[in-house]
Amino acid sequence: MGRFTFFLLTFVGLAVVYSLRTYQTIEVKNERFDFEKAKKAHADKVKEIEELKKMQAALYAPKVEKVEVEATGPLVELTTPQLQRGHDLYAKCVVCHGKSGEGKKSQNAPAIGGQHDWYIVTQLQAMKDGVRVNKVMDPYLKKLENQEFADLAAYISKLPKIWAK
Ligand code: HEC
Numbered sequence: 001m002g003r004f005t006f007f008l009l010t011f012v013g014l015a016v017v018y019s020l021r022t023y024q025t026i027e028v029k030n031e032r033f034d035f036e037k038a039k040k041a042h043a044d045k046v047k048e049i050e051e052l053k054k055m056q057a058a059l060y061a062p063k064v065e066k067v068e069v070e071a072t073g074p075l076v077e078l079t080t081p082q083l084q085r086g087h088d089l090y091a092k093c094v095v096c097h098g099k100s101g102e103g104k105k106s107q108n109a110p111a112i113g114g115q116h117d118w119y120i121v122t123q124l125q126a127m128k129d130g131v132r133v134n135k136v137m138d139p140y141l142k143k144l145e146n147q148e149f150a151d152l153a154a155y156i157s158k159l160p161k162i163w164a165k
Pocket of ligand 1: 090092094095097107108109111120123124133134136140152
């Protein structure tokens with residue numbers, strides 16, 4: 001046996017010992033393969049991964065600051081004296097019909113923003129005359145004149161058409 005062979009065999013021997021050291025034994029279970037169990041384990045893993053993905057997405061998502069824009073000025077540009085008067089009169093109606101005339105379910109008050117001005121006038125007139133019975137609005141309408149109905153209608157008809165859900 002030459003020196004070279006001796007060296008080679010030693011090297012191979014060491015390599016075998018090293019690979020055996022790192023060799024991991026696989027546990028042998030004498031258990032029947034349970035498909036349902038494996039399926040469930042897989043589903044759980046998938047769910048876990050989904051959750052992790054969501055967490056990761058939330059972590060890297062650009063932060064969107066929710067800015068609540070509070071309307072400060074009037075919703076309609078008060079370019080004429082009539083619109084100004086209508087806006088001021090409408091303050092009394094906000095409780096039920098909402099700032100934008102979007103209506104309020106809790107008050108049974110319908111959306112009136114963006115409604116035709118002529119329709120608003122005829123309805124207010126009909127309510128005041130008792131032709132259309134509206135007990136809740138009665139006290140408000142009694143004090144109003146025809147001119148004020150027209151002013152209100154001019155303003156309300158210019159409000160955005162929004163319906164409160
Ligand atoms: C106390 C709550 C309340 C207040 C305040 C109020 N309303 Fe109403 N309004 C109602 C309710 C409730 C109705 C629906 C009545 C019905 O079913 O006929 C209504 C209906 C209306 C309608 C008819 C809508 C339609 O589609 O036929 C108009 C127009 C209206 N209101 C305008 C006004 C104006 C203008 C004011 C302010 C002067 C006002 N309301 C104040 C409760 C209110």
